[in-house]
Amino acid sequence: MILFRKKSNLIIKLTNLKKNNFKIGLVPTMGALHKGHISLVERSIKENDYSIVSIFINPAQFNNKKDLKSYPKNLTKDCNYLDSISSDIIIFAPEINDIYDNNLSVKKFNFYGLDKFMEGKHRKGHFNGVATIVSYLFRLVKPNNAYFGEKDFQQLRIIQQLVIDNNIKVNVIGCETIREKDGLALSSRNIKLSKHYRKIASKVYEVINYVRINFASMSLVEIYTYADKFFDNISEIKLEYFTIAESKFLQPVKEKMKNKQYRAFIAVKLDGVRLIDNMELN
Ligand code: PAF
Numbered sequence: 001m002i003l004f005r006k007k008s009n010l011i012i013k014l015t016n017l018k019k020n021n022f023k024i025g026l027v028p029t030m031g032a033l034h035k036g037h038i039s040l041v042e043r044s045i046k047e048n049d050y051s052i053v054s055i056f057i058n059p060a061q062f063n064n065k066k067d068l069k070s071y072p073k074n075l076t077k078d079c080n081y082l083d084s085i086s087s088d089i090i091i092f093a094p095e096i097n098d099i100y101d102n103n104l105s106v107k108k109f110n111f112y113g114l115d116k117f118m119e120g121k122h123r124k125g126h127f128n129g130v131a132t133i134v135s136y137l138f139r140l141v142k143p144n145n146a147y148f149g150e151k152d153f154q155q156l157r158i159i160q161q162l163v164i165d166n167n168i169k170v171n172v173i174g175c176e177t178i179r180e181k182d183g184l185a186l187s188s189r190n191i192k193l194s195k196h197y198r199k200i201a202s203k204v205y206e207v208i209n210y211v212r213i214n215f216a217s218m219s220l221v222e223i224y225t226y227a228d229k230f231f232d233n234i235s236e237i238k239l240e241y242f243t244i245a246e247s248k249f250l251q252p253v254k255e256k257m258k259n260k261q262y263r264a265f266i267a268v269k270l271d272g273v274r275l276i277d278n279m280e281l282n
Pocket of ligand 1: 028029030133134152155
């Protein structure tokens, strides 16, 4: 792998690659890489001539300073991990000042209501921060394809909207959530859980998977009552939200309709760690 810490050096490399018409894939990450990230990287390697993995903990998308400070990071480990996948990977791990020029200016975007509920509601300004860095990376790298995990489904939908709105020529590709054996969705935050809480964390999967299996036969009232009761019985987990929303515009569903796609979205806190997950229901 090649590691670039400065965008000026990355630009030189990219200019060379573009001259040769190479197809470029981008996998934006915040590091602390796990198998979920690697599945995106492997897909990018398959579909492009060169793959760039950005590793940048974007302060602009954290609405909680403590959360930002405690976000896991280990650049050496990440680089070794990527190198074990392919020696051709280009890693871009810039310093904050190289990106924000000492002036952390977050743009305000119109997401047409995609940001109104779930993460957008509970993490004020989060998606403006995400869209600021992702559109910056798109302008810098000008990738043919960019890969994002469905675990952050709302983020994926917002980025799909962002490229349409800003006429950015990139294919935004959503990739399936990778799960542990017990169903827990892979996340960089999982390593912050103690052994006891890590075991309990699979309950997050259990509840949405139950709703997925029984979606057709349950009313919305029954589903919401089930989810509330489920967590009432688990003192270690604090439910932040559980929402059934339509998959395209991400508006919470008032009434189930045929021919519409729905997803269950969930956010919880346990052991001081915030976890999210979502699943397609039909
Ligand atoms: O999903 C993430 O890890 C981040 O939100 C992203 C897309 C890398 C932007 O910082």
